[in-house]
Amino acid sequence: MSSSGPGKVGWPTAVGGLLAVYLAGVLAIAIRPEDSNIATWWPAAGIGVILLALAPRRAWWLLVPGVGVVTAAANLTGGQETDFSLWLGVGNAVEVTVATLVLMHGRTRIPRLDSLRTFGRLVATALAGGVTIAMFVSTGSALLAGGDWVVTWRTVVTSHASAILVVVPLVMTPRAARSRVAVRAWEVPAQTITLTLATFAVFSPDQTLSIEFLPLPFLVWAALRFDMRTVSWELVGFSLVATYLSTRGHGPIGYDFSRGGLDSAQLSSVVHIYLLAATMLTLPLAIVVEQRTAALDQLSRSELLFRRNFTESLVGMLLLRRGEDTPFEIVxxxxxxxxxxxxxxxxxxxxxxxxxxxREPLDLIQSRLVDGRLDGWKSQCGLKDRPGARLHLAVSLLTAEPEPTFSAQLQDISTEYEARRQLEAAEKLTSATLDTVAAMVLVTDLYGEVVRVNGATTALTGFDESELVGVEVWDLPFAPPGASGYPAGLPDGPFAQVGRESDVVTKSGVRYRVLWNTGYVRDERDRPTHVVLTGTDLTAERTAAGLNRHMLEAAASTAMIGIDPHGSITIFNTGAANLLGLDQQDQIGTPFLDLLDPAQVAERCPGATPAEQFEKLVAGLETGGESSARDWTWIGADGRPHTVSMTLSVAADTFAARVGYFCVGRDVTEARASQEMLVSALEKERLAVERMRRLDEAKNDFVSTVSHELRTPVTSIVGYTEILEDGDVVRPSPEQLPLLESIQRNGQRLIALCDDLLTLSGLDSGALRFERGAIDLSEIVRSTEEAVRPLLRNRDLEVGYLGSPEPVLVLGDRGQLERVLVNLVGNAIKFTEDGGRVDCRVSVHENEAWLEVSDTGIGIPLEEQAELFQRFFRSSTAQQRAIQGTGLGLSIVAAIVAAHGGRIDVRSAHLEGTTFTVRLPLARG
Structure with missing residues (x-):
């Protein structure tokens, strides 16, 4: 359905539209009956619908509230109560929104009032708007003013529906006047004046005759003669006058109202039913007349066009009729x-x-066309008075009633006929030529549709000619998946040539690489008539070239340089460009010696001129041979030297003719520097290790000497202290006994420290020898229980020992293993607070003997357990609690266990106790 209107309005138009809504509302309230608080007619509703229909949807958020505001303002201006005015403003805003949505449903522009279907949409719009506002106003009147809901609803729905139905067509009619029978200049003024006089005659004061029909013939006159815009404006004017005069008590309707026969609500309903009837009579009639006139205009134009085509056509045209004696009589x-x-x-x-x-009897053709057995007839005929001439004849039936009439078209194709004969001869020559060409040849028309293929195409691709002819060149079946513009596209201009490589996938799935060349075929006037695509199979060549290129480009870290016999660079791969920071294309044609350090070249080619240096460099290379790798200094683009391990070889063709040289270089700058650094570092490490070994030996000698020297006097001190305690020399007084016990206790600690140091020194130097024998670990547990019993004196600890019912035999030194267990149990007792528990158990797990010592003591923090078996290490918990110790016991234990081929594990945490597990291999029976 056609539509009109710009679909958008500017802000000045929007403001003007809102002002028009306000003025129309004020006017409607001003002319209402004095005893009614509801306006008889509300044209502001139609203006609001027009405003929203012309505006874009994004502007509705401002225009819809604007309509509500100006409506409320108009009611306030007319004397309505504030709350009722606001209620009417909201209702009018909702009304125009609903009505506009119905009018514009599925459209972005206002529909043109050019069909009864559109008129039906307009009626639906009016009803939707009227019903919506009637619901609001009736409810507001009943709640706020105590009015009759039904009466108010009937009054409002007719007033607003008639307003929308009359006002909205003003923007639904085309701007230009329609094509009709010419309207004389006096006719519009005469009809307008007559309509005005008839309206005022019907609605004059004290006019009581029922002649309301009198203006209707003049409105029908407008619908039959004038354009839709004029009819719409006359309806608006007629509605305003009829409404105003009736509310003033004029005319038959107003007279009945003024005499009390009708109340204001009945007056409004009758007036607007009258206006709705006038509109429903006038607008559909105008639409039908408009459509009829348009159809007649179209028919007239079609007839005129046919006559012009008939007389002015360059093709021979005949009008024929069925003759009585001869078929197809010329009219x-x-x-x-x-x-x-x-x-x-x-x-x-x-x-x-x-x-x-x-060729066929014309009377038979004529009868078949008349009977409907033949829709049309075409044939190539000769002319009887022009031998050799050829015509293309087409005959069709125009009408069968009242007399069969035919049209015929004659086209002289004599020239084309002769040209076709010549073309057939040329075609035979072309076919013979194409079939002898080894390359693929496809001929297409100027639109890309294949018209010919040669035998080589079928042989290579496996597709028959019938599968290729008629297919557009972009959809050829041998194109690889995803190809576009295949195989080479069409030339951009009549003199252009296109060359491109692409793949061809045969019917059996084999892929070939083909070079396509595309050009135009021209006639004798140099006009393009066809496109020829020639494809040359380059599969083998491209495969070899691709492998070489891939080999060169893949070596991103290896320089590969081709050199001609004169020393100029012919190939410069990515690896060489990456190595030296040079552009690949810029290096082609430059001397190879420019890459090398000139001083080094002069040193290795003494006495040679620059022209002779390259000859000396490649001297001695045999065909197929290669020089040994040698380090050369290459200079990069930034002037930085690179140490490159370089080899040169001869490049020869199949006839062993020397065609150049091939250089392969690998950057070994970092490798050579790393080698030198590694040698230096190894030497430093060797010296450091040797020094550490000497220091370790000196340390061991020192510890051993000091331990021996300390142990002798400490042993004497402890011995003499025992003599003094026993009273063999002088009986000590009670005050002296604690002092003597302290001297003896500390002396024993020094002796134990010396023993530990001597043991560690012996372990490190290898001087400490272990006896090897089968030992039952359960017996060691029992001896340990006796050894640590003095440590439990004055302590509140539970100590448990659990041996194995079967002997647990290991191979080792009994004394050293007892020392391991005594140290572990002693540490557990020392680091477990009173009230705790210590357990010692022996068990067998697979091929290992386990000695486990666990306690509920202060534990060892997780972060310190990695240093637990280092010499002189003491945990932070032991230091904080001032628990005495040297930090040598666990290192001695770990050394003894390792010497027995076992290992020791620890499981502990801060304040969560500790478990040491010694794992020793079982002795083989």
């Missing part, structure tokens, strides 16, 4: 047909058979 013909048939006057009235030589 009329144009100039082109007259020239073909030899004269206009002599041809009229004669049969078509007098001029053309048809």
């Amino acid at each position: 009329d013909l144009n100039d082109s047909a007259a020239r073909l048939l030899g004269g206009r006057g002599s041809a009229v009235g004669r049969g078509l058979a007098a001029y053309v030589d048809a």
